Amino acid sequence: MDKEKMENELKRCLGCKISFCQKGCPLGVSPHDFIKLALEGNYVEAQKVIREKNPLAETCGLVCPDSFCQKTCIRAKKDSAVAIPCLQAMICKKVPSEKLALPSKNNKKIAIIGGGPAGLGACFELLKNGFSVVIFEKENKLGGAVRLIPDYRLPKDVLDKEIDYITKNDRVEVRLNSKVDNFVELEKEFDGVIIAVGEQDCRKLGIEGEEHSVQYKEVLLDVKAHCCQKVLVVGGGEVALDCAVSLKKNGAKEVYMAVRRRRDDMRIMKKDFEFLDANGIIIKDLCSVLKIKKNGESLDLTIIKNEINEEGKARAIIGSDENWSGFDKVVIAMGADCSDLFKNLEMIKCGDMTGNAGTVVEAIASGVNGARLLIDKFKE
Ligand SMILES: Cc1cc2nc3c(=O)[nH]c(=O)nc-3n(C[C@H](O)[C@H](O)[C@H](O)COP(=O)(O)OP(=O)(O)OC[C@H]3O[C@@H](n4cnc5c(N)ncnc54)[C@H](O)[C@@H]3O)c2cc1C
Numbered sequence: 001m002d003k004e005k006m007e008n009e010l011k012r013c014l015g016c017k018i019s020f021c022q023k024g025c026p027l028g029v030s031p032h033d034f035i036k037l038a039l040e041g042n043y044v045e046a047q048k049v050i051r052e053k054n055p056l057a058e059t060c061g062l063v064c065p066d067s068f069c070q071k072t073c074i075r076a077k078k079d080s081a082v083a084i085p086c087l088q089a090m091i092c093k094k095v096p097s098e099k100l101a102l103p104s105k106n107n108k109k110i111a112i113i114g115g116g117p118a119g120l121g122a123c124f125e126l127l128k129n130g131f132s133v134v135i136f137e138k139e140n141k142l143g144g145a146v147r148l149i150p151d152y153r154l155p156k157d158v159l160d161k162e163i164d165y166i167t168k169n170d171r172v173e174v175r176l177n178s179k180v181d182n183f184v185e186l187e188k189e190f191d192g193v194i195i196a197v198g199e200q201d202c203r204k205l206g207i208e209g210e211e212h213s214v215q216y217k218e219v220l221l222d223v224k225a226h227c228c229q230k231v232l233v234v235g236g237g238e239v240a241l242d243c244a245v246s247l248k249k250n251g252a253k254e255v256y257m258a259v260r261r262r263r264d265d266m267r268i269m270k271k272d273f274e275f276l277d278a279n280g281i282i283i284k285d286l287c288s289v290l291k292i293k294k295n296g297e298s299l300d301l302t303i304i305k306n307e308i309n310e311e312g313k314a315r316a317i318i319g320s321d322e323n324w325s326g327f328d329k330v331v332i333a334m335g336a337d338c339s340d341l342f343k344n345l346e347m348i349k350c351g352d353m354t355g356n357a358g359t360v361v362e363a364i365a366s367g368v369n370g371a372r373l374l375i376d377k378f379k380e
């Protein structure tokens, strides 16, 4: 969006008396207020309104789906919702964040396990309340699953800059390459512990020959290494879309998506269908992979067709098996789960691992809420 388009988009806001858009934001950011300030040319205050509630504001502006502020924006009823996330990203890009303002320090130190959006959201809220924090992260960088979002949607320097905004101060110690196995032990060492480990166990198909496939995490961490002639991506959500488009953009010749339900049931945004078509991705809907067989250097697949039954569920059509041949790669992109080991811990948990988040903004909000629960305990 260029300057002129941005100004036109700002002007589309109706300045409603009731901020419906704010109600749609899991973090309670008020588009009504920041748009008003931006229209007055006061971008410094506009970004303050955003960043005081959302520490990963530009990141969210680039990746938030249309199911939050845009869904509740009243303008959607008239013609189309104001492009709020895009405006948020542009305002934050225009005015770089200042140093995080910290209140006077209390003597409490909290351990956060997991440095994704939930852990970072918890850190942000604890810092604003005078706490010190140690973040334990098993990987060599903070950011969690956000690092898997392809660069064409989220340049990683935006994420890095916002992570620095939260963590580059004398109240935060980041311990990278530090996988925590004993959570309870940490409770003895720290004044409190918050767990935000996300969903680590990639979902499997449970079919014969699955060992010949690769998981989406592997592919998205190094797309170039997985590029080849003919690929099948199994899954119908945003993760599958990211794999398919990234592979195509990086040189894969033929990219197919195998989707269990109908094309219209895919868990992606409307605009993503156009994006898939524009990138030449071929969607094979109402089908499931039954078997993967290695045939020399390539992979042959047994596929079964599905139908949607009276209850709206996908059901295999007996006898409809087909053979698809000549694939170089099969990517399983059906998301991930959190292991029961983590879920059953009786400690403060937040983010995707709770099953109540699934987007960056929800994970941050969950982290903020987790931190507030802990902060309240000190007030008792
Ligand atoms: C490909 C892809 C595309 C996505 N696209 C979007 C999008 O467009 N918009 C959107 O809003 N959301 C998107 N998401 C979802 C979003 O990234 C997640 O909802 C969010 O990252 C969840 O945050 P979290 O902090 O709960 O978990 P995570 O981001 O998974 O972070 C958990 C962190 O904990 C660390 N950890 C795990 N176990 C341990 C341990 N034992 N010790 C120490 N550290 C540990 C992990 O390494 C990780 O860094 C996407 C996700 C993927 C995978």
Ligand code: SF4
Binding pocket: 012, 013, 014, 015, 016, 019, 020, 021, 022, 031, 032, 035, 072, 073, 074, 075, 082, 084
């Ligand atoms: S609901 Fe939409 S139109 Fe109304 S103030 Fe919010 S952004 Fe503007």
